[in-house]
Amino acid sequence: MTFINRVSELKILGARPSGLSVIYGRRRVGKTALVKEFARRQKSPDSVYYSQAIEGTEALQIAQLTEDLTGLLPSVPVSSWSELLALLKTVSTKCTLIIDEFPYLLRSNSSLPSRLQKWIDHDRPKNFQLILLGSSQTMMHDIFLNAQSPLFERAGEVMHVQPMQYRYFCQKLGLNPDSLDTYLRFAMVGGIPKYWEFIDKKANIIELADRLYFEVGSRLEYEPERLLKDENIVGDQAKSILELVGRGVNRPSEIASRMGVKQTSLSGPLQLLRDASLIKREIPFGESARTTKRSLYKLHDHCLAFWFGCYSPHRSRWELYTAADKRRIISDHASRMFESDIVALFPHASRYWEPGLEFDGVRYASANGQEIIVSEIKMTKLTARDRDAIAKATEEKFLRSQLSKKFKAKIEVIDLAAGLAAMAKSD
Structure with missing residues (x-):
């Protein structure tokens, strides 16, 4: 290639x-x-x-x-x-x-x-x-x-050396960057160029998931083990953390509870996985990484997120699912990746959450730091009426948030078309 x-x-x-x-x-x-x-x-x-x-x-x-x-x-x-x-x-x-x-x-x-x-x-x-x-x-x-x-x-x-962006995936494989089908493919492999060689453009989305993950001897069946071996990370604890985070258990306290250990005992393993770029720590917009006690952990790339979020929990029943069920699982995963990819387009942007509400992305609107842009991200096609309704609901939610006490806000709704267009231009 x-x-x-x-x-x-x-x-x-x-x-x-x-x-x-x-x-x-x-x-x-x-x-x-x-x-x-x-x-x-x-x-x-x-x-x-x-x-x-x-x-x-x-x-x-x-x-x-x-x-x-x-x-x-x-x-x-x-x-x-x-x-x-x-x-x-x-x-x-x-x-x-x-x-x-x-x-x-x-x-x-x-x-x-x-x-x-x-x-x-x-x-x-x-x-x-x-x-x-x-x-x-x-x-x-x-x-x-x-x-x-x-x-x-x-x-x-x-x-x-970092993973490549969506635009280069499309360029490398000659795929239409404005197509949802193209993004569903990207969401399974992310920005790792070697994985792109495994993409069969003639296969549909479900067939591609089978060949990459679910079939016996699939291309990426043992990829987490290879990554852990590269980092010389041994034992079940790290794999258990990856399994839990991949299934949506993101808070350190929840991870510790599910594993039956004290939260303090996870500091070392979590840091090791962060150093290996296998997981990343998220903190709410506007908070200090040093002082905040609110943090969530996410898998670092699309492949790991699919492996632990889709393949691992569903592999034993995958053949029993209908095509609609399989596509829904793939689409739900892609929707999560879509939100992350859009937020990553903007320097210093991040998610925000507090009890009872959250925003997909928040970033500063100006250098003086007095105004912010609050983004609602949807991996779907929206009509003008849809966008207006979502913007209104997001604005009402902002006014209930703690952010409204510190900042003025502009509301931004990013749908599938706008998001793909932005990713297709980004370096």
Whole structure:
């Protein structure tokens, strides 16, 4: 499939012709495709060396890397990182070395960051560019962004590769961005480019759900296990949290109650899942993340939300459902994703809730912070009369809210057509 987007990421990599750059992000988000496209665009592609780290012993890993560097290093036996780094010190030509899945190397030799720090500080050739990639977001954060790590601040660029937007999904697959059917497909896989390769455009929505999730041997049947393995998260507790959050149990107190544990015991596991970008914490608009006691947890992406919100609770009965039941389950999931995707279009926008009411999205209308825009989001086609009725009800609800004591508000109703049009334009 053709390479699309990642314009800013390619520009950043091209602006650093030497030194250390770090790229991390969840599996299948497109890190490898990004660096391979970067290599292809170089004036001398032959000067770029790519190596995929393997899981195994240190000896096997060094042998693999040495083989991938054939043509750059002299043909001499290499049995340790010290020997390999000493050889890299002698490289006199301008070149780029890309090591994919760098955390695999650390699992067999925890001293590698210290050795690499010395090489970067004292022995790295002037025209040598080193790019390190990793899917374990917690490990990459600890290695390069933890002040206690030997490699802290050694990278000139630390890039977190994010999922792509809806417009690129449509562009990649040649789908109509204004179609509900297109968005229902996107809602099942989200912005992970690798998943887009699994989309059969000829399949209807139910057939696609079957092939992605419900069939035996489906494409994404074991995806949560793979993501947890990448982050080295083991045990049943994390999976239980994901199951509960996916089924709509969002408050920490509710999660703890369902699991039969004290709420205080969940602080660590919740933070670990947040660091791994598997869940995210939401707080009501206008409140401080540090001081508020009101928070909800949501699954971080569309695939996980579908897996734990649709596949897991319904897989044992899926074949018994009617086509209408199946489409309703898929549509309900898509409606939740639609609300999240629309809110994400606006910087600093977030949901708002208090006892007895909630708003889909709230954001500041002006820089002075005195006026806000309250959004009601509906994944359906609305008539002018529908929009007026919803706007009136939302305004009445706003006047009952605590927000009305602090702000003036404009009411905004975003329906399917307006939402898809906005997403189709967004970068």
